[in-house]
Amino acid sequence: MPDPTRSPTWTALEAERKAWNALHLRDLFRRDTRRFDRFHLLLDAEGDALLLDYSKNLIRPQTLKLLLRLVREAHVEAFRDAMFAGEAINLTEGRAVLHTALRNRSDRPVVVEGRDVMPEVRAVLARMRVFTDRVRTGKWKGHTRKPITDVVNLGIGGSDLGPAMACQALRPYGGNIRVHFVSNVDPSHLHDTLEDLNPATTLFVVASKTFTTQETLLNAQAARAWLLHSTRDEKAIAKHFVAVSTNAEAVRAFGIDPVNMFGFWDWVGGRYSLWSAIGLPIALYVGMDAFEELLAGAFDMDEHFRHAPLDANMPVILAVLGLWYNNFWDAQAWAVLPYEQHLARFPAYLQQLDMESNGKGVMRDGKPVQVSSGPIVFGEPGTNGQHAFYQLIHQGTKLIPCDFLAGRESHNDIIGEHGGMHAVLLANFLAQTEALMRGKTAKEVETELAATGMPEREVQALIPHKVFPGNRPTNSLIYRRLTPRTLGRLIALYEHKVFVQGALWGVNSYDQWGVELGKQLARIILPELTGQTKTGTHDASTTGLIGHLRGG
């Protein structure tokens, strides 16, 4: 792979970065009243508008031009088309990357190795509809003929974060069935969840592609024991367990009727799988119509990503801005700040999506990446974060680019004496992006403090502590309302952003070899820890810790 840092464009961007040492966004906004017009995008202006305002970024027209030149030079468009066309772009695993087929709402075929996968995709969706309808209407009965009240998803990573995040996000669309998520092998996770549940009305969804994921299988076995402890009849398993997997044999051996196994395909990566049958808990919670709306939202974004010109392409714009800070401003992190309590787990979802995809040290051809690749992703909902970690974003020494997300409307506004709470939420979001951009000068602080009658000496001592440098970049994403369709668009937007960045860095965003070594070593350590085998050869630290944990 060509080293992007050797291109003249990269060099020009380094110069552009230096030029920015003398620029401040405050001044650029003052000088250019059209800056907002220039640097915002609107998807679907007539309907369910999604607005991306990226004008509060450390860019000017020439910056963006250079960044988009990088995209062209890396042939990202051709690579994008290869992904949509089903080519095996996940080359270390020899697989296509086709989560977009799962939400292809057109009648276009998607061909993988000579075969259109769409009929299979539609068949699974149809089976999901029949099944979720039965459970939601009470036609599916438990072992004692009672309808299901609670669904527990047993899955981890991609089989957990997506469905868990989406169910929380779509709470206003939830039906009568409660959904719970158990991922951790820490037994407290399952213990606490089952404490309030009734085996007679609980349905477990075991989500593991291979049906061998250690955490998920241990939780599934423990859940089965819990069920059997109350029913004492193995036949109950088929009424209280379904599987999302491709390993029919293991599923059957567990006691699940393979009729109740929902499959997916090796071209669906774990962290891109909520669009597949892995989304079953979402569909059980909000119903299949809403689940298909979620798919439709993602399809909106797929179409936009495929067809919008680069300079009007939301995923592309977000991607190059992220690269700009990551590679030219030494920004290691990226904060996701949803002003929407229901998106509380969206940052954790994006954390996996991004860090597992682009947290790579080698390029697709095996050469080391020459630049810093994927960012560290974190975030909490606003306004909570304002009272926690925003201090560092405003006045700390590290530059943290932030994405703010907010909806024009709330599902649950509460109107009090002073108006609606949702407006207060939005005012806070706007004020934060304004504050981060413009900051507060020593002069402004001085005027303000002097007006309070504070003695001059105290004023002078306090000024530097109350100065805000500003010039801190933010994106603002505004949707109408957090509907299933909106959520689908947001997720797909970030999926494609990650795709573009991966293409720019030249990494394979679709493998995850970095999770293997720990698993391998854990298999060796487990019997040593439980005393089944003698402690083998480890470093002194690991040996010491094993000894301590064994009570030595």
Place this chain on the structure above:
Amino acid sequence: MPDPTRSPTWTALEAERKAWNALHLRDLFRRDTRRFDRFHLLLDAEGDALLLDYSKNLIRPQTLKLLLRLVREAHVEAFRDAMFAGEAINLTEGRAVLHTALRNRSDRPVVVEGRDVMPEVRAVLARMRVFTDRVRTGKWKGHTRKPITDVVNLGIGGSDLGPAMACQALRPYGGNIRVHFVSNVDPSHLHDTLEDLNPATTLFVVASKTFTTQETLLNAQAARAWLLHSTRDEKAIAKHFVAVSTNAEAVRAFGIDPVNMFGFWDWVGGRYSLWSAIGLPIALYVGMDAFEELLAGAFDMDEHFRHAPLDANMPVILAVLGLWYNNFWDAQAWAVLPYEQHLARFPAYLQQLDMESNGKGVMRDGKPVQVSSGPIVFGEPGTNGQHAFYQLIHQGTKLIPCDFLAGRESHNDIIGEHGGMHAVLLANFLAQTEALMRGKTAKEVETELAATGMPEREVQALIPHKVFPGNRPTNSLIYRRLTPRTLGRLIALYEHKVFVQGALWGVNSYDQWGVELGKQLARIILPELTGQTKTGTHDASTTGLIGHLRGG
């Protein structure tokens, strides 16, 4: 303040960092079989042992010696003693910093401005005991003479994260009363929480020092309206609302009986306040005995921090290691990885504690900090994180030092066919620290792949993707079991770590001016957004967003 980077010690550390370019932990462990003995600490070995293993860090004895020299040169010990002695070390606000007085379990007085504060501290604890006992035993009755079943804490930032984190952590000690936390001004947060509650059996704790925090007051007003909607009697307020505040007038005006107001003091910072009456929801949940155990745990750590020599002082060791990576290895972030589902919110708690304390750009004397200050804190429980973002930690381009936390015992182990799940959890924790430290060489990968019979060409192509560089630093903190006492120790450990780092960087860890500007601007924007005032002078972005949100 002296610029630490100009000291010879700093220069020597820069040289030490360069020396590390030729070192790998794998080799150091091989060469030094006593490395674990050398680099671990044990608190309270006889009782409830807390082990800190820091041997898997990028240090050798001379590294640590230099780092501890920095501590001495910055007079951190004298500064620590000044904090414990009640001096006004929060100099921009002219206040003492005395959260340690709240958990002073000795009979030593703590004097602030000539007055021993301990009698007041004990008096509030005694009132908390009476009150929580009454609620927990059902003697406190609601307006319709029913006992309380649910407590809703209304607070944000320090009035939320600490109690919420602690209640989750201490779930095995929880009584019959359910506790809920509403922080966000997003109305969905309160709406969702109240949906399942009964006003007749719900008690609200309004936690706001000044009783003016916007989010908290709006939530409190909405909660009051919800209560009155069902009772239609203002007298009900006194039975269903209590306050943690110092503003008696505002509390009374709200309708709360000042007898049910629990106070604290201006020497308790928000993010250090869970030890005060802000911890009321914790005490309501686990009872006052367990709450005092939490205090006792923090006191254990206070005593250790005050008396242990620097090279055997846990907070000091953690602090200098963090500084080492932050300032010499360009590590901007720090990951907190509890192998304990009940500590799921511990990273979010530490995120506030650390980022709000040390996310500062100026030193105590107002001069700019010359080095990078506080880190970006993030984390999720293991093993969940292994299936999400660990990929980047193992193979990404950014160095992320990690703290692993785990307990020797679980409260809820589940024993299956293959043994206990808790052992699997621990094996995973150990394996991760081992993998991060030693990595996997190209040679090892090659041997492994060749053994599978893979064609040589494929092996060679795959090797670089499966190599783990290793040499990635971790701390391991092992406690016996997550008791209230253990939790108190862990929190205080990190509080003091943050203190030491703040002292080393020369910042004031106890103010948070960076939260002010956003609040100020939000007050201006709110009436513009709701159309009460015309849109004023903003940058084009903020104006454009206001227009879009107003539906323009």
